[in-house]
Amino acid sequence: MEKESIVLCDREQFRVLEEPFYQQQSNEVTLYEAAYAARLPVMVKGPTGCGKSRFVEFMAWRLGRPLITVACNEDMTASDLVGRYLLEANGTRWLDGPLTTAARIGAICYLDEVVEARQDTVVVIHSLTDHRRTLPIDKKGELLRVHPDFQLVISYNPGYQSLMKDLKQSTKQRFIAFDFDYPDMALERAVLQGESGVDETLAEQLVSLGVAVRRLKGHGLDEGVSTRLLVYAATLIKGGVAPRDACRMALVRPITDDRDIRDTLDHAIDAIFA
Amino acid sequence: MGAETAQGAPWSEQVRVWRTQLDSRFPQVDKVFEACLLDASAHLSAEGVSAYLEQARWLGKMGRGAEPVLAFLEEWPSIAGIVGESALPDIAATLRALWKSPNAKAITPFLQNLAAVARRLPAREALQHYLDLTRELMERSSNSIHGIHKTFASVALPEFFAQGPTLLKNLSIDGLRGWVDYGLRNYPSHPERQRAYFSLQSADSRAVMQRERHGTLLVDNERRLQLYLRGLWQDDALLLPYAAGFAPTEKRQPHYDAQGIHLPDVFDDAAGVAGIDRYRVMLAHIAAHRRWSRPMIADNFSPMQRLAIETFEDSRVDTLILRIYPGLRRYFLALHPVPREDACDQQQVSGFRHRLAMLSRALLDDHHPYRDELLIEFVRFFREIMAAGDSSSDEIAALALRYVARGRRQSDQLATVFFTDTEIDYRDDNRHLWLFHELSDEEEMFSQPRPTVATELDRLPPRHYPEWDYQTQSYRPDWVSLYESLHPSGDGADIDRLLAKHALLARRLKRMLDLLRPQERERIRYREDGSELDLDIAVRSLIDFKSGATPDQRINMSHRHNGRNLAVTLLLDLSQSLAEKVAVGGGEQSILELSQEAVSLLAWSVDQLGDPFAIAGFHSDSRHEVRYLHLKGFGESWGEAVKGRLAAMQAAYSTRMGAAIRHAALSLRARKAEKKLLLILTDGQPSDVDVTDERLLIEDAHKAVEENERQGLFTYCISLDRDADAYVGDIFGTRYTVIDNIERLPERLPALFMALTR
Numbered sequence A: 001m002e003k004e005s006i007v008l009c010d011r012e013q014f015r016v017l018e019e020p021f022y023q024q025q026s027n028e029v030t031l032y033e034a035a036y037a038a039r040l041p042v043m044v045k046g047p048t049g050c051g052k053s054r055f056v057e058f059m060a061w062r063l064g065r066p067l068i069t070v071a072c073n074e075d076m077t078a079s080d081l082v083g084r085y086l087l088e089a090n091g092t093r094w095l096d097g098p099l100t101t102a103a104r105i106g107a108i109c110y111l112d113e114v115v116e117a118r119q120d121t122v123v124v125i126h127s128l129t130d131h132r133r134t135l136p137i138d139k140k141g142e143l144l145r146v147h148p149d150f151q152l153v154i155s156y157n158p159g160y161q162s163l164m165k166d167l168k169q170s171t172k173q174r175f176i177a178f179d180f181d182y183p184d185m186a187l188e189r190a191v192l193q194g195e196s197g198v199d200e201t202l203a204e205q206l207v208s209l210g211v212a213v214r215r216l217k218g219h220g221l222d223e224g225v226s227t228r229l230l231v232y233a234a235t236l237i238k239g240g241v242a243p244r245d246a247c248r249m250a251l252v253r254p255i256t257d258d259r260d261i262r263d264t265l266d267h268a269i270d271a272i273f274a
Numbered sequence B: 001m002g003a004e005t006a007q008g009a010p011w012s013e014q015v016r017v018w019r020t021q022l023d024s025r026f027p028q029v030d031k032v033f034e035a036c037l038l039d040a041s042a043h044l045s046a047e048g049v050s051a052y053l054e055q056a057r058w059l060g061k062m063g064r065g066a067e068p069v070l071a072f073l074e075e076w077p078s079i080a081g082i083v084g085e086s087a088l089p090d091i092a093a094t095l096r097a098l099w100k101s102p103n104a105k106a107i108t109p110f111l112q113n114l115a116a117v118a119r120r121l122p123a124r125e126a127l128q129h130y131l132d133l134t135r136e137l138m139e140r141s142s143n144s145i146h147g148i149h150k151t152f153a154s155v156a157l158p159e160f161f162a163q164g165p166t167l168l169k170n171l172s173i174d175g176l177r178g179w180v181d182y183g184l185r186n187y188p189s190h191p192e193r194q195r196a197y198f199s200l201q202s203a204d205s206r207a208v209m210q211r212e213r214h215g216t217l218l219v220d221n222e223r224r225l226q227l228y229l230r231g232l233w234q235d236d237a238l239l240l241p242y243a244a245g246f247a248p249t250e251k252r253q254p255h256y257d258a259q260g261i262h263l264p265d266v267f268d269d270a271a272g273v274a275g276i277d278r279y280r281v282m283l284a285h286i287a288a289h290r291r292w293s294r295p296m297i298a299d300n301f302s303p304m305q306r307l308a309i310e311t312f313e314d315s316r317v318d319t320l321i322l323r324i325y326p327g328l329r330r331y332f333l334a335l336h337p338v339p340r341e342d343a344c345d346q347q348q349v350s351g352f353r354h355r356l357a358m359l360s361r362a363l364l365d366d367h368h369p370y371r372d373e374l375l376i377e378f379v380r381f382f383r384e385i386m387a388a389g390d391s392s393s394d395e396i397a398a399l400a401l402r403y404v405a406r407g408r409r410q411s412d413q414l415a416t417v418f419f420t421d422t423e424i425d426y427r428d429d430n431r432h433l434w435l436f437h438e439l440s441d442e443e444e445m446f447s448q449p450r451p452t453v454a455t456e457l458d459r460l461p462p463r464h465y466p467e468w469d470y471q472t473q474s475y476r477p478d479w480v481s482l483y484e485s486l487h488p489s490g491d492g493a494d495i496d497r498l499l500a501k502h503a504l505l506a507r508r509l510k511r512m513l514d515l516l517r518p519q520e521r522e523r524i525r526y527r528e529d530g531s532e533l534d535l536d537i538a539v540r541s542l543i544d545f546k547s548g549a550t551p552d553q554r555i556n557m558s559h560r561h562n563g564r565n566l567a568v569t570l571l572l573d574l575s576q577s578l579a580e581k582v583a584v585g586g587g588e589q590s591i592l593e594l595s596q597e598a599v600s601l602l603a604w605s606v607d608q609l610g611d612p613f614a615i616a617g618f619h620s621d622s623r624h625e626v627r628y629l630h631l632k633g634f635g636e637s638w639g640e641a642v643k644g645r646l647a648a649m650q651a652a653y654s655t656r657m658g659a660a661i662r663h664a665a666l667s668l669r670a671r672k673a674e675k676k677l678l679l680i681l682t683d684g685q686p687s688d689v690d691v692t693d694e695r696l697l698i699e700d701a702h703k704a705v706e707e708n709e710r711q712g713l714f715t716y717c718i719s720l721d722r723d724a725d726a727y728v729g730d731i732f733g734t735r736y737t738v739i740d741n742i743e744r745l746p747e748r749l750p751a752l753f754m755a756l757t758r
């Protein structure tokens, strides 16, 4: 009985209370709903800062599910996901990891940037993501049957140009995938306006700068500029920073040290913001 | 003449006194003497005039005829006007030095060009440098011919004086020194070569001048401008320099054609606009034409009409540019002339160009100074049209024709055209706007001589591969025949030579490689479970625990065998296009040779890392003949045999990429490595002689890449084709890099490999 209440309070804690602003790009919301209805594991692919995390957050809100997000990194071990025993004065106590918690309470578990995690860590999700829908907790000797509402979502940036950091086929092929990209100009403008409250003209100028930057991808830029950075620039401008300074600071300096590219982009800023 | 001198003596009297002072009996002098003195008394003080005559007298007495005196009399007043009369003693010293040497003949050209030189070097200090340089050139070029001392006159000197103004138009005084120095060092005792060099006739002389030029050079900024064009204009046209400074007679203007965009090779800053920005503004204008202008039939219009259409069209595209990039307006305004409304006497000369230039200014500049009613009316028409949208070449041409009809003047037909302030710095010559009917554009079609098929008699039977037909969405089974063989061998020493060239780069790579090299056993700390207790951490945890804090439970460590478990195949496109040459540094190099350098460096790098590595090349001559040539097997180490094969690499035939990818994948797949990387180095899109549908081989190559993906091979493309964006993503998805700057391939290829496998 006591355990039940913990689960309940956990669930509340992970609920997305307010509607996140999300600008739909096409029919991804409907598709996601269908995927969720079938409880299929989902992979959202796309370059950095294009709205993957925001989309998942929005879907969790819309479906009324709690959302547990884990930012993956190289040092993460399976225990960090599943759980571990804690030492206490009078013995040990088991603590569920985020993945286990999500599986128990029926949350959406979002593993952000899953390629960052080491492959041997990632395999713990395998039994969760096929017909078994179970999670073996070896240390505790428990085989957890997951909550019917549980869903696993991973995000993944295929732009990482390293074959050392790629998902195994056996992992990849457990997910259905959503391919994200930077939104088209009109949509991205709407995102900027929605996120930062800048006016249409400014949003348009920022977006056309973004487009110019993205055209240089592969010619000295590994990635184009993210929507996130465009939002930052818009926010800075809204906060009173001069557009030129805001753009240099938020859009050019972070993405490149290549002098020719910097110089070209600085010129683009001057050309766009008369 | 009623003019009086400072002393109060009547002018004619004074001239007589001066004439006596000159003490020269050359009759030629009489003709110009009075005019020269008039000039001199305007520019010089009384003492200055005396010194002037004294110097002229000396020149007359030196026994070299009338020419030196005449040149000095005529030139000095205006030189003094530029550098000041106090420069005379220094110049006199130079004259004396020339006279004492066997080079007295050079005095006349020296004097004749001095005014033009001084105009380029108005600072006394700079002029002094020029005089010093003259002395140096004189000494170094006239003494050692055939070992006979100072007998022969310098052939370089008179040429040098004659070219002085041209040289200084392009070079700073330091640049000039560099240029002179090069000539003297390379042709110390060869009069004919010297003459060719110092008269700017020889190729190296021009090349060195080019190198020493001031201003913003296109070659130095090509990448930046290419990025500009791509980023802001989504345009990948090639940028081609033409010599801007050399021959002012054959005036060339920027333009574009099928080859690319032709720009001057150098730009100085102008009107407060930096050279690089002048290039950008020019590119903006040209890119705008390429985006918005459509050609018209030239034969339908008179030359005047064409000129007007061009002006209106230029203004239209500029207007469209400013809508997207309003920040360029200040450059336009700075670079566009503001012709004075009353500058041109419409009775005497044709003022049509002048009126158009004013109109053009007014279309750009709301605060233009013009009053002319017709101009103002047409500015209004233009604005109205543009307010409705982008307009079009045709619509704006119609407006231009109305303008010509309304504004015609009798004098427009006059032969002399008023040119001042009518040339607009950043605009191209608009040749793209006109189609000529009567000119048949039949071009002679030279088909590339195809290399003869070297048929290896006893080769292995072919392997057959399918090809993907995207039209029917199905494979054509056993469609392609692929012949596999060992690449012929050449001299491995060639490769060592290429590598030696990059010794510096190799050293830098080595440092990066050391970081990548697998450490045999790597310790991983902070593990909850591991193979050993990590004592440090365990003790710390215990202390935490005893003192009531939460202990860190990750007290173990484990070891990981950090082997780079990786196999790599490098697949080289050896098609004909590889033989093309690109500019590298000062000279030229074929892409093939650059690839050889790059591949050698890469092979050397991978060898250091110990990853199993194979190299193969391919080309094709129809689907019946795809050749796959082994350059290095997985088992071979980087040594003479491999170098020998690399040295013999040749470019020929076409690029049927899909089959080659499939074949490379076959052996790579058989490797027992955790990660498998197929690197493809190519300079163009897949194509073959028996395929006309461009998409077909692109789609097939894409299919082959997909097959790899499914089988756990990571395929990555390095493209040397600057236009690759159009298709390379369709084949390789996001896994590609375009190297625009092929010159840097040797450096980029190994770096890319390391980044990919880090």
Ligand SMILES: Nc1ncnc2c1ncn2[C@@H]1O[C@H](COP(=O)(O)OP(=O)(O)OP(=O)(O)O)[C@@H](O)[C@H]1O
Residues within 6 Å of the ligand: A021, A022, A023, A024, A025, A046, A047, A048, A049, A050, A051, A052, A053, A054, A055, A112, A155, A157, A183, A191, A195, A227, A228, A231
């Ligand atoms: N469609 C969208 N609707 C609303 N906001 C968006 C949208 N797309 C992007 N954004 C904005 O961009 C920012 C970055 O998006 P998000 O954090 O979702 O990126 P991401 O794709 O998860 O990036 P990463 O891979 O780096 O984690 C958001 O905070 C939001 O401001």
Ligand SMILES: [Mg+2]
Residues within 6 Å of the ligand: A049, A052, A053, A054, A112, A155
């Ligand atoms: Mg994210």
